[in-house]
Amino acid sequence: MTTFLLVVVVLPIAAVVWKSTGNGWSGFWEVVSSPQAVAALKLSVITATLAVLTTAVFGTIIAWVLVRDSFAGKSLVNAIIDLPFALPTIVAGLVIMALYGPRTPLDVTIGSFHFDADITFTRTAIYVALLFVTLPFVVRTVQPVLIELDRELEDAARSLGASGFTTFRRIVLPAILPGVLSGVAMAFARAIGEIGAIVLIAGNLPFKTEAASIHLFYRIEQDPEGASAVAVVLLAISFGVLLGIGAVRWHVTRHERG
Amino acid sequence: MGRYGLRVVALGYLTLILIAPLAMMVWRTAEDLDGAWAAITAPDTIAAFELTLKVTTIAVVVNTVFGIICALLIVRGNVPGRGFLNAFVDLPLSLSPVIVGLALITLYGANGWLGWFQRHGHEIVFATPSIVLATIFVTLPFVVREVVPTLREIGTEQEQAAHTLGASGWQAFWRITLPSIRWAVVYGVVLTAARAIGEYGAVALVSGNIAGETQTATLRVEDAYQFSYGNYAPAYGIAFVLAATAILVLVAMLVLQPKGARH
Numbered sequence: 473m474t475t476f477l478l479v480v481v482v483l484p485i486a487a488v489v490w491k492s493t494g495n496g497w498s499g500f501w502e503v504v505s506s507p508q509a510v511a512a513l514k515l516s517v518i519t520a521t522l523a524v525l526t527t528a529v530f531g532t533i534i535a536w537v538l539v540r541d542s543f544a545g546k547s548l549v550n551a552i553i554d555l556p557f558a559l560p561t562i563v564a565g566l567v568i569m570a571l572y573g574p575r576t577p578l579d580v581t582i583g584s585f586h587f588d589a590d591i592t593f594t595r596t597a598i599y600v601a602l603l604f605v606t607l608p609f610v611v612r613t614v615q616p617v618l619i620e621l622d623r624e625l626e627d628a629a630r631s632l633g634a635s636g637f638t639t640f641r642r643i644v645l646p647a648i649l650p651g652v653l654s655g656v657a658m659a660f661a662r663a664i665g666e667i668g669a670i671v672l673i674a675g676n677l678p679f680k681t682e683a684a685s686i687h688l689f690y691r692i693e694q695d696p697e698g699a700s701a702v703a704v705v706l707l708a709i710s711f712g713v714l715l716g717i718g719a720v721r722w723h724v725t726r727h728e729r730g
Numbered sequence: 731m732g733r734y735g736l737r738v739v740a741l742g743y744l745t746l747i748l749i750a751p752l753a754m755m756v757w758r759t760a761e762d763l764d765g766a767w768a769a770i771t772a773p774d775t776i777a778a779f780e781l782t783l784k785v786t787t788i789a790v791v792v793n794t795v796f797g798i799i800c801a802l803l804i805v806r807g808n809v810p811g812r813g814f815l816n817a818f819v820d821l822p823l824s825l826s827p828v829i830v831g832l833a834l835i836t837l838y839g840a841n842g843w844l845g846w847f848q849r850h851g852h853e854i855v856f857a858t859p860s861i862v863l864a865t866i867f868v869t870l871p872f873v874v875r876e877v878v879p880t881l882r883e884i885g886t887e888q889e890q891a892a893h894t895l896g897a898s899g900w901q902a903f904w905r906i907t908l909p910s911i912r913w914a915v916v917y918g919v920v921l922t923a924a925r926a927i928g929e930y931g932a933v934a935l936v937s938g939n940i941a942g943e944t945q946t947a948t949l950r951v952e953d954a955y956q957f958s959y960g961n962y963a964p965a966y967g968i969a970f971v972l973a974a975t976a977i978l979v980l981v982a983m984l985v986l987q988p989k990g991a992r993h
Contacts (some may be wrong), residue, residue, distance in 0.1 A: 473796070473803055473809035474802050474809075475831075476796060476813060477800075477814075477815060477818055477819065480866065480867060481818060481821055481822065481867065481870065482818065483843070483844075484830070484833030484834055484835060484836065484837045484867070485821075485825075485833055487827075487833060487836040487837040487842060487843055488832055488833045488843060493937075497748060513950035518861075521927050527836045530739075530740070530743045531745075533739055534737055534738050534743065534744065536740075537737050537740040537741075538740075540733075541733060541736070543739050546972035549741070549744065551984055552744075552748065552980070553744075553768065553981060554751070554980055554983060555748065555752070555976065555977075555980060556748070557921075557924070558924045558928075558980050558983075559928065559972075559973060559976040560927065560928030560929075560930060560947075560948050560969075560972050560973075560976065561928060561930050561931070561941065561948075561974050562928075562930045562948045562951050562952055562969070563925075563948075563951065563972050563976070565926070566755060566951070566955070566965060566966065566969045567751045567752055567755045567969075567973075568751055569751075570751055570754040570755040570757075570758050570966070571750055571751040571754040571755075572751070576754065577754075578811070583787040586743075600747070603752075603969045604747055604748065606967060607747060607748065622974050623732060631988040632761075648980075657760075658823070658824075660824070661824035661825075662780050662823075662920055663828070664941065665826020665827065665828065665829065665931075666824065667826070667828050667930065667934075668827070668928075668930035668931055671930075671952070672952065673954055678877065684826075685826050685827075685828045687830065688826075688828045689828050689831070689931075689934070689935065692736055692831075692832055692835065692935065694834070696832075696836065699832055699862070700832065700836065702972045703826075703832055703833075705831065706826060707825070707829065710824060710825075711828075716887070
């Protein structure tokens with residue numbers, strides 16, 4: 473079994489790391505410091521970070537509403553949260569384009585007033601597509617924690633005179649923070665490498681809307697060593713962030729126990 | 731912000747990001763039903779769905795067998811490499827699909843470490859085998875992740891009882907272990923199938939993308955979009971079939987989830 477995992481997962485990754493140094497360290501550095509590669513990596517890091525922070529805030533609110541609120545159709549809302557997990561990413565891109573693309577009901581002209589929500593071929597399109605694919609991550613890690621959370625603690629804080637916000641900050645937030653962080657870590661890893669959801673709507677213009685994954689995609693045929701070098705940097709960023717968030721999470725849970 | 735305020739924020743966000751775009755996509759498909767239908771029933775589209783079905787079936791079978799054995803090793807095994815298994819089995823979830831594709835090309839391409847096959851007429855890269863390999867790679871963790879917690883929960887008492895009564899290891903597995911983890915396995919299979927059907931990035935790189943031969947359903951959607959010339963009905967039509975499949979997956983998850991939780 474270990475051998476199976478080694479051959480199927482570890483060996484291909486090792487091959488990429490090996491290939492990335494095919495032109496020596498100077499070749500590696502030349503590629504990853506080239507303006508186009510840097511622009512693509514920067515775009516991916518920034519859009520993924522913004523999207524994941526948005527997902528963290530709204531995901532927590534959605535989880536809260538799904539656990540504590542009650543309204544007609546709640547179970548249906550709960551069910552569709554997982555849709556971005558189940559939907560092929562290429563379809564996700566088309567779904568975003570259906571509403572935020574050209575010739576939609578959100579393209580309105582009334583007299584001299586003109587509004588068009590067409591975001592295709594902009595960086596905003598990448599951000600919105602990433603919001604779509606990362607939506608379930610934080611909701612699904614925070615929801616179980618909120619269900620288990622003892623409401624007596626909150627009632628006690630309230631009866632001792634704490635405001636709603638203080639109760640949230642001092643009681644609820646510390647409890648759900650590890651869940652939020654796990655969700656954020658998974659969402660970031662997903663967002664930084666995303667290709668299917670953005671390939672059709674980003675336009676993929678170098679220096680402008682070319683994300684790291686797409687830069688890699690186009691680079692592979694002519695320059696496999698260069699593509700491997702960019703892939704190694706992308707991997708390093710992804711694992712660095714995962715480790716960083718893991719460390720914060722460890723610190724938070726330890727603090728909680730202490 | 732009171733209860734209603736939060737409800738409005740949550741539902742408003744969901745509407746903007748998920749519900750309204752989805753409704754609009756259905757509307758777009760319905761606008762030109764004939765065009766959508768023609769695209770769905772085109773021979774190349776049918777071939778693409780057949781290929782996706784074939785690849786998904788192989789990935790599900792391989793990863794179910796691997797997943798169950800791997801979960802048993804992680805929970806019960808006393809073999810070296812157990813920590814390694816546990817640490818690396820989730821790896822595909824945090825890798826970009828493009829990197830997965832690049833890795834397979836680098837390893838199995840004509841100049842790769844395992845380039846022997848490619849050089850001797852057994853095409854792997856830019857042919858069906860690499861589509862299968864890529865799909866197995868990206869769906870590797872799903873069955874394992876579902877089965878591990880269930881195995882931990884059920885413990886070993888019943889199996890030990892079976893052994894005491896003279897059952898062989900194999901009998902204990904078939905009669906005791908497998909029935910108790912079956913819902914977790916089925917749930918993992920549903921997730922595996924959903925991801926396998928929907929995989930785009932890794933497959934786009936390694937498949938060769940030849941219509942009617944090595945073009946999967948998701949690649950077919952991209953193709954229909956790229957050659958749309960302003961008429962998006964074909965792309966939306968094929969995408970709609972995939973979206974309908976995803977909704978079936980969601981329903982299956984809903985039906986299975988409580989059963990999984992009970993065990």
